[in-house]
Amino acid sequence: MIRRMARSRAWRKFTRNRTALVATGVIGLYAAIFLTIVGTQITDWAGVTNIGSRQGLQMRVLPPKWPGFLESAGIEQRYDAHDWQVSNLNRLFRKDLESMADPSGELAAVSLGERKLADKPIAELRALNEQLNEQFDAVGEVYDIYDEVNEEHHDLDDAIAKAKEGGDEEELAALRAQIEPLEQRRRDAESQLSTALDAVDEVYEELMPQPTGFGGVVYRFRTMFGSDVLGQSISGRAFYSIKIAFQVGLVVATISVLIGTLLGAVAGFYGGWIDSAVMWLISTLSSIPYLVLLAVLAFMFSGHQYFDNSAEYPELQLVKLYTAMGLTFWVGTARVIRGEVMKIKELEYVQAATAIGFGRFYIVLKHVIPNTFHIMFINFSLLFIGAIKSEVILSFLGLGVSGQPSWGTMISNSKDDLSNYFFWEVGAASFLMFVLVLAFNIVSDALQDAFDPKHV
Amino acid sequence: MSLIEVRNLTKRFPIRGGVLNRVINHVHAVSDISFEIASGETLGVVGESGCGKSTLGKTMIRLLEPTAGLVAYEGEQITGLNHSEMMPYRRKMQIIFQDPYSSLNPRLTVSATLKEAIKLHRVLGDGDSMDDYIDTLMRQVGLRPDDKRKFPHEFSGGQRQRIGIARALCVRPTFIVADEPVSALDVSIQAQVLNLMKDLKDELGLTMMFISHDLKVVEHFCDRVLVMYLGHVVEELPTDNLDRDAEHPYTKALLGANPIDDPDDRRPLTVLQGDVPSPINPPAGCAFAGRCELATDRCKVERPVLERKESGRMVACHEVA
Numbered sequence: 001m002i003r004r005m006a007r008s009r010a011w012r013k014f015t016r017n018r019t020a021l022v023a024t025g026v027i028g029l030y031a032a033i034f035l036t037i038v039g040t041q042i043t044d045w046a047g048v049t050n051i052g053s054r055q056g057l058q059m060r061v062l063p064p065k066w067p068g069f070l071e072s073a074g075i076e077q078r079y080d081a082h083d084w085q086v087s088n089l090n091r092l093f094r095k096d097l098e099s100m101a102d103p104s105g106e107l108a109a110v111s112l113g114e115r116k117l118a119d120k121p122i123a124e125l126r127a128l129n130e131q132l133n134e135q136f137d138a139v140g141e142v143y144d145i146y147d148e149v150n151e152e153h154h155d156l157d158d159a160i161a162k163a164k165e166g167g168d169e170e171e172l173a174a175l176r177a178q179i180e181p182l183e184q185r186r187r188d189a190e191s192q193l194s195t196a197l198d199a200v201d202e203v204y205e206e207l208m209p210q211p212t213g214f215g216g217v218v219y220r221f222r223t224m225f226g227s228d229v230l231g232q233s234i235s236g237r238a239f240y241s242i243k244i245a246f247q248v249g250l251v252v253a254t255i256s257v258l259i260g261t262l263l264g265a266v267a268g269f270y271g272g273w274i275d276s277a278v279m280w281l282i283s284t285l286s287s288i289p290y291l292v293l294l295a296v297l298a299f300m301f302s303g304h305q306y307f308d309n310s311a312e313y314p315e316l317q318l319v320k321l322y323t324a325m326g327l328t329f330w331v332g333t334a335r336v337i338r339g340e341v342m343k344i345k346e347l348e349y350v351q352a353a354t355a356i357g358f359g360r361f362y363i364v365l366k367h368v369i370p371n372t373f374h375i376m377f378i379n380f381s382l383l384f385i386g387a388i389k390s391e392v393i394l395s396f397l398g399l400g401v402s403g404q405p406s407w408g409t410m411i412s413n414s415k416d417d418l419s420n421y422f423f424w425e426v427g428a429a430s431f432l433m434f435v436l437v438l439a440f441n442i443v444s445d446a447l448q449d450a451f452d453p454k455h456v
Numbered sequence: 457m458s459l460i461e462v463r464n465l466t467k468r469f470p471i472r473g474g475v476l477n478r479v480i481n482h483v484h485a486v487s488d489i490s491f492e493i494a495s496g497e498t499l500g501v502v503g504e505s506g507c508g509k510s511t512l513g514k515t516m517i518r519l520l521e522p523t524a525g526l527v528a529y530e531g532e533q534i535t536g537l538n539h540s541e542m543m544p545y546r547r548k549m550q551i552i553f554q555d556p557y558s559s560l561n562p563r564l565t566v567s568a569t570l571k572e573a574i575k576l577h578r579v580l581g582d583g584d585s586m587d588d589y590i591d592t593l594m595r596q597v598g599l600r601p602d603d604k605r606k607f608p609h610e611f612s613g614g615q616r617q618r619i620g621i622a623r624a625l626c627v628r629p630t631f632i633v634a635d636e637p638v639s640a641l642d643v644s645i646q647a648q649v650l651n652l653m654k655d656l657k658d659e660l661g662l663t664m665m666f667i668s669h670d671l672k673v674v675e676h677f678c679d680r681v682l683v684m685y686l687g688h689v690v691e692e693l694p695t696d697n698l699d700r701d702a703e704h705p706y707t708k709a710l711l712g713a714n715p716i717d718d719p720d721d722r723r724p725l726t727v728l729q730g731d732v733p734s735p736i737n738p739p740a741g742c743a744f745a746g747r748c749e750l751a752t753d754r755c756k757v758e759r760p761v762l763e764r765k766e767s768g769r770m771v772a773c774h775e776v777a
Contacts, residue, residue, distance in 0.1 A: 348559035351519050352623060356573045357546030359539065366572070370563045 010374070010450040020446030023439040030436055033239060034246040057240055057405055060231035061113040061222050065417065068226035068234065068424045075190065078197050079143060085112055085204060086136050093129045097122050113231070114219045115208040128207040135203055139196040146189040153182055225428040228413060237405035238428040244406045245388045245436065248321055252387035253380045255326035260333025261369065261376055267334070268341030269364050278338070282331045290390070291399075294324035298399050309403040321400055325387055333379040340372050374451040381444040385437050392433060407433045458492035459663050460516070460631060465489045465525035467508075467515050471736065484735050485511040487687040488525070490762075493631075498657065498664040500678030500695065502671055502710065506732065508687040509667045510554075513633040516665070517549045518542065529631070547577045550624035554636040556616035560608035566594075566619055567604040570626045577627045590626075597622045598652055614645035621653065631663045639669065650677060671698060671710055683707045686735060686743040689762050692770035703769050703776045705748050742774070750775040 014020060063081035067073055073081070092110055097103045107117050107125070117125060156178060163172040211219045225234040267278035297320040301307040309317045344350060345368060353363045394400035395408025402409070407429040414425035466489075468482040485508040493499045501509045514520045516527050518534065526535045534545050553559035561569060570590050574580060580589055591601035597618040608616060617637060624632055634653065638646040654677065657664055668674050674681050675695045683691040683706065691704040702708050709728050716723070730747045733739050739746065745755040754774055762772040769776075 348553040348555055349561045351514070352551065352553065352559055352620075353561075354519055355517055355546065355549075355551045356623075356627065357539075357543050357576060358572075367561050371561070373563075 014446055014450040017446045017449070020443055023442035023446075026435060026439040027443065030242055030246065030439075033242050037240060037243040056233075057236055058232060059113075060227075061233040061236075062227035062231055064227060064229055064231045065422050066223075066227045066231070067422075068224055068428075075146075075193055075197070079139065079193075082136055082139070082197065082200050082204070085208075086132060088112055089129055089132065089207070093126055097126075112208060114211060114215075114222060116211070118207060118209050125207065128203060132200065132203045132207060135196070135200045139193065139200055142189070142193045142196045146186075146193050149182070149186045149189045153186060156182060226424045228410075228425050229417065234410075234425050234428050237410060238407070238432050240405050241407045241410065241429065242432065242436070244318075244401055244404065245391060245433070247315075248318060248325075248391040249384040249388045251318075251322050252325040252329060253383040255322065256329040256383050257333055257376050257380050258330075259326070260330035260379065261337050261372065263330070264334035264337030265341045265364055265369050265372070268338035269345050269360070269368060271342075275338075278334065282334055285328055286331045288328060290324050290328040291394075293328060294320065294394060294399055297324050314404060317402065321391060321394065325390060329383055329386065333376070333383070336375055336379065337372050340375055341368055344368050344371050374447075378444055378447050378451065381440055381447065385440040385444075388433070389437065459495040459497075459530060460493040460665075461528040461531070462492070462516060463490050463526050463528075465512070465515060465527065466523045467511050467520060468523045481736055484687050484738050486515060486522075487738070489687075489689050490525075491682060491689070491692065493663055493665060495630075495663055496661060497680065498666055498678045500674035500681035501665065501667045501684060502669060502674050502681060503684035504669060504710075504732065506735065507684045508735075509669075509684050510635050512684070513551070513635050513665060513667050517551055517633055519551070543577075547627045548629050549631045549633070550627065550629040551633045551635060552617075552620050552624050552637045555640050556613050556620055557640075559620050560616055560623075562608055565605055565607055566622075569619070569623055570604070573623060573626050579627055593622045593626055596625070596656065598648075613641055614649060617641060617645075617649050618652065621649075621656070625656065625660070629662070632665070634664060634666045636667055636669070638673065646673075653677075671714055683710065686732060686738060688743060688772065690744065690772045692762065701769065703765070703767065703771045704773050705750055705775075706744050742772075 063084055100106055103122055110117050160175050163175055222233040222236050228234055263278050267275040301320050306313055306316045307319055350367055353367050391400055392408040395406040396412045410429040411426050465486055467486040468484055470479040471481040473480045503509050515522050522535055526533050529545055567590050590604055594601045594604055599618055638649050666678050675698055678695050681695050682689050685706050691707045693701045702711055728747050741756040741758055742760050745751040760772045760774050762770055765771055766777055
């Protein structure tokens with residue numbers, strides 16, 4: 001079978017298409033990530049990386065809405081972040097650590113985001129924390145100046161606006177002359193504040209160093225796209241969503257192609273009332289919008305012990321998605337397969353099989369369905385992306401995945417912050433989805449080209 | 457004793473239409489045909505496209521269910537038998553198809569195609585080797601035994617037709633319907649395949665029904681020929697000398713349409729006028745009356761039956777004595 005595939009014309013044609021090969025590679029990469037995450041969940045790798053684990057996804061890795069690479073955090077954001085770090089560390093060092101039974105264990109358990117306390121004696125850590133507090137107080141002083149300057153700047157802007165309205169040219173010129181020195185003062189204050197924050201960063205780095213080695217890679221990965229409103233890792237959630245997407249895509253496409261092929265082949269081959277019944281089912285089901293069906297199922301299952309976001313079996317909440325899409329998506333495949341089977345059953349090799357004495361069921365299985373494999377293949381890849389796109393839309397609407405990340409929920413969560421130039425969450429989710437869907441579209445196009453006998 | 461007996465065989469295809477998908481008409485493909493084929497004989501069936509010769513062949517081996525009439529094999533009626541009762545006769549009667557490109561499953565190798573048939577009918581005894589049997593078959597039809605591992609698309613048209621012949625022969629049948637087996641092949645390949653079939657027929661003692669639209673091929677290949685026109689047999693004659701024996705005006709016209717391979721032998725060319733009537737509403741009288749030179753008023757209202765004339769010929773015509 002495989003040897004024949006490698007020699008076949010369709011396969012050669014497919015491999016000549018460079019873009020399609022690259023797209024196949026991209027899909028392979030996604031599949032590898034999918035398998036890694038599934039592996040993490042069913043084995044104990046979660047302890048090593050926590051990339052795929054639920055705790056890892058809900059963990060606060062950075063201050064909220066921290067930007068990803070290529071963009072640095074603003075001054076206010078850095079100030080807020082240090083405020084959070086200092087108050088957390090102070091709470092820790094206020095404890096009487098020296099008299100504890102296992103102080104090192106207590107310290108090792110402390111983590112802010114992905115960072116842990118440096119491996120140093122308690123006294124030294126305490127000294128570093130003192131230093132951090134001093135530096136942060138210094139920042140506070142500079143921050144007051146910066147605040148004042150900003151205040152003045154606002155007042156000046158207001159005064160200029162008022163003067164413009166009054167039409168007092170002389171006053172306007174005088175006010176405008178003040179702009180330049182004020183701007184200078186603001187730049188000075190900013191650079192002072194920035195230096196002071198750098199100093200805090202330095203101490204903080206010593207107290208809670210960035211992880212190195214494998215932990216460093218994980219840290220870099222998890223902070224790559226910044227954090228969302230709750231400080232959770234965007235990259236972690238975006239990559240975890242690949243698992244949900246693949247899961248929905250695989251299950252829905254498999255169910256749909258199986259039902260579609262079976263019913264389509266039976267309808268096309270036997271004809272008569274079976275054909276009429278299947279065609280009636282097809283036209284009935286295709287007149288039901290799957291969104292409505294899904295809404296019905298979602299309300300049916302809401303509050304259910306197992307099917308609605310249960311802690312025990314979180315995967316079961318997807319059953320409603322599988323059902324709604326599986327019930328409605330197979331009709332397209334069934335239509336195409338039915339047409340192809342009606343063509344194939346008139347071919348002479350099917351008649352030859354009848355003449356030899358094979359039963360009709362055997363002929364359908366052995367001679368008819370295998371000759372529709374290419375259609376099944378193409379339909380599978382089309383349904384796969386169809387299911388993923390639907391899952392994202394449904395999750396965005398709040399009907400699909402809940403309690404675990406999905407591209408749809410990510411986009412839905414961050415839509416309010418988009419107007420504040422916070423694009424990392426929407427960007428990461430959309431980008432990963434876009435690349436996957438694009439790759440699948442290219443591959444199914446190439447498959448169609450390769451299998452279509454009209455373009456030799 | 458005759459191996460195959462066909463009595464009043466009729467096949468009509470329903471045409472459905474209207475809102476409720478009712479049967480509104482029929483295509484009269486085969487109408488009331490009777491004949492016998494003796495054991496070891498080769499019967500030719502000729503006629504132009506759409507005259508029902510393929511339908512006749514397929515109905516005889518029950519690829520199609522007859523509307524009326526019966527088919528008997530060695531005196532046993534096979535029409536009306538169910539699937540399992542039919543199985544021993546399926547093995548005895550095989551078919552070779554016209555189009556070598558659609559008659560082989562593109563997903564099965566040659567040996568897989570042959571194997572499934574051999575296994576179904578348990579052709580081989582316990583001690584026999586499947587591989588040896590397939591190799592013998594391959595050699596018998598003039599293919600290399602190594603080719604059995606190949607897929608159909610790796611063969612040429614003539615080779616594919618040989619595989620089709622091997623598939624028909626692998627269950628050791630006694631009767632074969634050859635449905636225009638060479639009309640899709642090049643002339644040079646036609647001769648090879650025809651000679652192969654003739655050799656195999658003599659070697660295995662096969663009885664054959666050879667469907668063709670080429671009178672020359674039938675003359676070369678068959679012992680006896682049925683000439684069909686619009687679902688009816690119009691003449692039945694031996695193939696010793698068709699030019700001399702043909703009596704029916706349609707048979708004569710068919711023979712006249714054959715090119716003559718002698719430039720000095722010039723005869724007036726009789727070209728048939730008009731078209732074949734529609735098989736949906738066939739005329740009440742003789743189907744050929746509209747195109748016939750001899751046609752009288754009687755021909756238009758009364759259908760002639762196939763009967764033995766005074767000359768000893770089997771002809772369906774009022775005007776032939």
